Structure formats: structure tokens, C-alpha cells
Amino acid sequence: MAAKGGKTLTTAASRRLRLRAERILDQEITFIFSRTFASLSDDDVELRPREEMYRYDSGSPLAAQDDAIGDLLTAVGEQSLFRRMNFLRYKASRLRSRLSRTNPKKKAVDEIERLQQEAETCRSMIAQANLRLVAKIARKLSRNEDFEDFQSEGNFILLYSIDRFDIDRGFRFSTYATHAIQRHLYRQMHRKARRTSRESITAGEILAESVEAAPVAEEPDFDPALSKRVVELMNTLDPREAAILKARFGFGGDKGEPLRAVATRLGLSKERVRQLQKRAIERLQGMMEPRMADE
Structure with missing residues (x-):
């Protein structure tokens, strides 16, 4: 029984491992590539000390009203987080490309999941530091009753923008995100105005609805x-x-x-x-x- 029980546990563990591998293989790992990645190690993309990464905006009414809004990132902090996030995803993607669906190695699965989790932590830190940007844009463009909808839409586009921002282009993320969020919200306003005018x-x-921050197209x-x-x-x-x-x-x-x-x-x-x-x-x-x- 013990041997049989041990075999059953091994089989169950193998099944769980295959399920974890399938989840990894069924979802593409996207990242912004840099030619420097091939020569980097984890130590090379360690985050900088907090005092170098953040600057606290004590005069911001938005930060005072909402504890979820994080401190602002410095240019150094922004570079550090984006480079680490994309490097970790790059490493995870390379490991994923060699992962077997039928006979995955536990060490590889563990490492891919670790890399993805650490990359997600970087993404969350970037998002947290830019929530006030979304709130500012939403408040500027919305009426009071629409503010929460606009803020929610803006937060969604913020995450989309984080995944597509290339730090090697030389400009700040806030510039890129502001353009993407405003473009999306203007499109939402345009569509809402058309719907209100005809009520449906x-x-x-x-069918033209999209979560992507794409340019405004002709309305069907x-x-x-x-x-x-x-x-x-x-x-x-x-x-x-x-x-x-x-x-x-x-x-x-x-x-x-x-x-x-x-x-x-x-x-x-x-x-x-x-x-x-x-x-x-x-x-x-x-x-x-x-x-x-x-x-």
C-alpha cells in the first residue's frame, strides 16, 4: 500500500506539474526586447535604492485622498523597473520555448513562474506610481458622474501601455501613457456622444470596440x-x-x-x-x- 500510495502521489504531482506547464505554454510571454539582454544577469537589473527610485509629492491632493496612489518614480526608477520587468520576461520566454508539454522539468516550471511573478511585481510598482496620472486625466476629461468610469478605463489602458513602452526610445513613460490614455478616453467620449444622440x-x-489604445477610426x-x-x-x-x-x-x-x-x-x-x-x-x-x- 505504501508503495502504491507513493506511486499515486508521484502520479498526482506529475499531473499538477503538467497542468502548470500547460498554463505557461498556453499564454505567450510578451516583452520589449533590448539587445543588451543577452549579456545581462539578474544582478545587473537589480532595482536601485528606494531614495533613487522615488520622489514623494507631498503637495498632491490626489495622493492625500487615496492611499493606493504611490510615490512618483524618478527617471532612474522608471528605467530600473522597466528594464528589470522586460528582462525577467525575456528570460521566462526563453525558458518557455524549451519547456516540454508532456514531460516538463519542475525546475524549469518553478523558474518561469518565479520570473513571471517578479516581472508582475515590477509592473504593479509602475502602475501604482502612475495612478495619479490616470486620475488627473480622467478628472480633466469627465463630468463628475463619469469620473469613476473614465478612471477605470484609464487604469486599464495604463496597464496596456506599461506592457508596450520601450525605454530605449529616450522619453518618459508619462508622455507615452498620457497620449494613450487621452486618445482612448476621447474615443470613448466620441462614441458616447453619438450613442446619446440616437439613444442606441x-x-x-x-464589433469595433477594442481594449487597445488605437487611433480613432471612422464610426461604422x-x-x-x-x-x-x-x-x-x-x-x-x-x-x-x-x-x-x-x-x-x-x-x-x-x-x-x-x-x-x-x-x-x-x-x-x-x-x-x-x-x-x-x-x-x-x-x-x-x-x-x-x-x-x-x-
Whole structure:
């Protein structure tokens, strides 16, 4: 029994290890490459002392109101965090490329997970230090009732921007992030104004929704055939996802609801509603692509 029990435990441990390896292999590790990475070690990208990385803005009313808003990064601190984050992801990606799905090595899986976790810590530190930037932009562009929605949207684009910022281009992250966040929020304002003027969204606008900070494109015109197709496809979504899309975008003649209102009504967090909305849009887009290709 002991031998059998030991074998069972070994088999169970192997199964858990394969599941961990599958999670790693099923998700691409993205990073901004630098030619210096090949010659660097972990010690070369150690974070600088805190006094070199941060400067405290004691006069900021935003920081005083919200403990979640971190101290501002110096140029040195910003460089240190971005270089370390991308180097750790680079190392994890190289290990991942050699990882076996059927016979993974525990040491490799442990190391990849460690590298990803440490990279995520760097990402969180960058985000924390830039929350006041998002709040400032959201307050500037929004009405009082829209501020939380704008701030939530801005935080999402902030994380997107962190993953795509290249420190070797020579400018500060705040410049890059400000442009990306403002562009996204202006696009949201433009779409909301169009929806308010006619009280409902076209199917084409739902399909054009994107989480990426892309340039504002021409708004899709109303297309009855496309609207009918989207309604049909929405019926194949998870009921909760479909309900969120209808509530958020006012599809079908109703006015769209703010993120907070939908979250409160469904008993979910705002971030969870955003995740479900994003997933539903991606599913609609995925289902539409093959149909459009056939036409």
C-alpha cells in the first residue's frame, strides 16, 4: 500500500506539474526586447535604492485622498523597473520555448513562474506610481458622474501601455501613457456622444470596440443586416455576458448604463464586469470574422 500510495502521489504531482506547464505554454510571454539582454544577469537589473527610485509629492491632493496612489518614480526608477520587468520576461520566454508539454522539468516550471511573478511585481510598482496620472486625466476629461468610469478605463489602458513602452526610445513613460490614455478616453467620449444622440448603438460599433489604445477610426454606419447578425450571435453568448453588453451599450434601443450601475445591479465588481464585457466582445468579433470571410 505504501508503495502504491507513493506511486499515486508521484502520479498526482506529475499531473499538477503538467497542468502548470500547460498554463505557461498556453499564454505567450510578451516583452520589449533590448539587445543588451543577452549579456545581462539578474544582478545587473537589480532595482536601485528606494531614495533613487522615488520622489514623494507631498503637495498632491490626489495622493492625500487615496492611499493606493504611490510615490512618483524618478527617471532612474522608471528605467530600473522597466528594464528589470522586460528582462525577467525575456528570460521566462526563453525558458518557455524549451519547456516540454508532456514531460516538463519542475525546475524549469518553478523558474518561469518565479520570473513571471517578479516581472508582475515590477509592473504593479509602475502602475501604482502612475495612478495619479490616470486620475488627473480622467478628472480633466469627465463630468463628475463619469469620473469613476473614465478612471477605470484609464487604469486599464495604463496597464496596456506599461506592457508596450520601450525605454530605449529616450522619453518618459508619462508622455507615452498620457497620449494613450487621452486618445482612448476621447474615443470613448466620441462614441458616447453619438450613442446619446440616437439613444442606441449600432452593431458595427460593438464589433469595433477594442481594449487597445488605437487611433480613432471612422464610426461604422448603421447596417440592418449586420445588426440582425449580431443579435443572432448575442443569443449564443453566456446569458450574463449578453446582459452586460446590452446594458453597457444600450443595444436594442435603450440607453447604455455606466459601469458602476451594471456592476451594482449584477452584484459584481466593476473590474469583473469589464472583463466579461471584453470577453463577450472578443467572442462576437471571433464569430463574425469567419462569416465575413465567406461573403
